[in-house]
Amino acid sequence: GKGIYPHYMLKEIHEQPGVVRNLLAGLLEKTDGHLKINLPERVSRKLHKARRILIIACGTSFHAGLFGKYLLESIGLVSVSVEVASEFRYRHPVVDPERDLAILITQSGETADTLSCLRLLKELGVPQIVLTNVEGSTAVREADDAMFLLAGPELGVASTKAFLAQIVYMMFFALELGLKKPHPEHSNAHIYSILDEFFRIPALMEETLNLSPSIRDLVKPFTHLPSTLFLGRGRDYPLALEGALKLKEISYIHAEGYPSGELKHGPLALVSDSMPVFALVSGSELLPKILGNLKEVHSRSGIIISIAPASLKGALTDVVNHQILLPPVGDFFLPLLSTIVLQFISYHMADLKGFDVDRPRNLAKSVTVE
Ligand code: F6R
Numbered sequence: 077g078k079g080i081y082p083h084y085m086l087k088e089i090h091e092q093p094g095v096v097r098n099l100l101a102g103l104l105e106k107t108d109g110h111l112k113i114n115l116p117e118r119v120s121r122k123l124h125k126a127r128r129i130l131i132i133a134c135g136t137s138f139h140a141g142l143f144g145k146y147l148l149e150s151i152g153l154v155s156v157s158v159e160v161a162s163e164f165r166y167r168h169p170v171v172d173p174e175r176d177l178a179i180l181i182t183q184s185g186e187t188a189d190t191l192s193c194l195r196l197l198k199e200l201g202v203p204q205i206v207l208t209n210v211e212g213s214t215a216v217r218e219a220d221d222a223m224f225l226l227a228g229p230e231l232g233v234a235s236t237k238a239f240l241a242q243i244v245y246m247m248f249f250a251l252e253l254g255l256k257k258p259h260p261e262h263s264n265a266h267i268y269s270i271l272d273e274f275f276r277i278p279a280l281m282e283e284t285l286n287l288s289p290s291i292r293d294l295v296k297p298f299t300h301l302p303s304t305l306f307l308g309r310g311r312d313y314p315l316a317l318e319g320a321l322k323l324k325e326i327s328y329i330h331a332e333g334y335p336s337g338e339l340k341h342g343p344l345a346l347v348s349d350s351m352p353v354f355a356l357v358s359g360s361e362l363l364p365k366i367l368g369n370l371k372e373v374h375s376r377s378g379i380i381i382s383i384a385p386a387s388l389k390g391a392l393t394d395v396v397n398h399q400i401l402l403p404p405v406g407d408f409f410l411p412l413l414s415t416i417v418l419q420f421i422s423y424h425m426a427d428l429k430g431f432d433v434d435r436p437r438n439l440a441k442s443v444t445v446e
Contacts, residue, residue: 083433085232085326089419090285092240093278096412098226099244100274111271113252118221122203123152123253126177130169130202131158132193133181134443136235136321137242141181142314143411144246151262152253161189162446165196173201179249180206183230183238184442185213192446194218207245209238232434233441234326236419239318243411270408277412283403284413291417292424294381294398298352299428303330305346305353306418307373309337309366312356315411319354319418326436327426336369347378354421357384357392358410370395383417385410 081087105112115123129148131141138160145156159169161180178197182190185208194215197204206219209227216222225241251270254262298304304323308316317333324331334343336355347353353373357366370392373380380396382388386404402413426433 083232083423083427085234085236085419085423085433088230088232088237089416089423091228092237092416093281093285095225095227095237095241096244096278096281099241099248100278102226103244103248104271104274106275111268113248113255113271115248115252116221116223119205119223120252122177122205122221123249124256126154127175128172128177129154129156130164130171130176130178130197131156131181132161132164132178132190132197133158134161134187134189136239136318137181137183137187137190139314139318139321140239140242140246141179142317143243143311144179144249146311146314147246147250148253151250151259151267153257153259154253161187161193165189165192171197171200171202173203176202178202178204180204180215180219181208181242182206182213182215183209183225183227183235183242185210185215186442186444188444188446191215191218207242209241231441233436233439234322234422234433240412240415243415247408270406273406273409277405277409280403280405280409281412281416284416287400287417288420288424291400291420292428294400295421295425296428298379299327299329299425301329301350301352303346303351304332305343305351306331306333306356307336307339307353307369308333308356309335309362309369310358310360311411312358312414315414315418316354316356318415319356319421322418322422323425325439326422326431326433327429328431328437329425336366339369339372344372344376347373347376349377349379351378353378353380354418355380355382355396356414357382357388358407359385359388360407363388363391367391367395383414385413 209225306316306319320331320333
């Protein structure tokens with residue numbers, strides 16, 4: 077049941093620190109102070125052999141794949157293309173069974189378009205790994221290899237904890253590849269320090285969950301507005317897309333996710349004092365660019381709500397209207413905290429509007445028809 081929570085979605089958001097603990101127990105081994113990533117032999121062999129990774133998925137799972145691309149390329153040094161399943165299956169894709177690896181991401185393991193891609197890839201002889209939450213699913217039965225999200229049943233139609241588990245997997249795949257690829261910015265020592273920090277993340281996620289009531293108060297005045305924008309750069313861009321999808325599907329407020337650098341190429345025209353702009357900000361080398369983008373929104377009377385680590389508070393004071401501050405955490409892990417904030421934004425906006433958060437209109441949990 078839902079326990080103390082009014083909705084499954086809220087319960088599932090709160091389960092996320094536990095999901096990460098489960099995943100760490102399976103994926104990361106620490107013996108005598110020595111860390112080891114535990115992937116099944118066949119899976120790690122496939123990852124290391126791949127010269128190109130094709131990630132295929134739908135909806136939220138597609139956003140997790142897009143997030144994966146940033147990490148797999150920057151840390152794993154492998155070329156990645158990410159595609160929506162309904163596009164991939166009909167466009168006569170050019171693949172190379174010797175060099176390519178397909179990763180199909182599907183919470184349910186039953187999404188019709190993703191399954192069709194899986195069958196197509198098998199026919200073409202491309203090795204596959206399915207990333208799913210459901211052990212007895214069709215995808216698991218049909219793929220060469222499957223890895224499990226260990227998130228427990230996800231009952232809210234809007235995917236939350238499965239997405240978080242998917243991005244954790246993307247992190248592990250990238251780090252596993254990174255360990256075998258010498259890279260000036262990601263030495264093995266650096267990768268091991270990231271792995272070590274992983275154990276601290278569930279507690280920081282719990283701290284982030286405490287932001288729920290203040291996020292509810294903050295978004296209240298925006299629930300009557302028709303449209304919102306979610307901005308992010310780099311790894312935060314796929315999260316912005318996911319934040320926008322979540323808001324659309326349960327609150328029925330129009331939302332778009334955009335890479336901040338694209339603002340001047342069109343969407344800046346939309347900015348006004350009646351469109352809240354949720355901006356993901358991280359302290360990377362992109363910070364000056366992000367601040368520049370936000371100043372452009374600010375000077376056009378846009379209402380900006382930033383989602384950033386507490387360390388950036390000062391840098392953001394004159395640029396944004398409201399700040400949602402995250403516990404201090406390394407850049408690599410920030411997405412695991414900012415995702416929780418994005419989930420709360422959509423949950424509270426939808427709930428304040430009185431909608432049935434767990435059963436949004438027109439949508440089904442698992443899309444088994446094309
Ligand atoms: C959004 C959502 C959907 C699913 C999509 C794919 O919250 O849940 O966009 O992510 O239908 O489903 P799976 O991952 O089961 O293939």
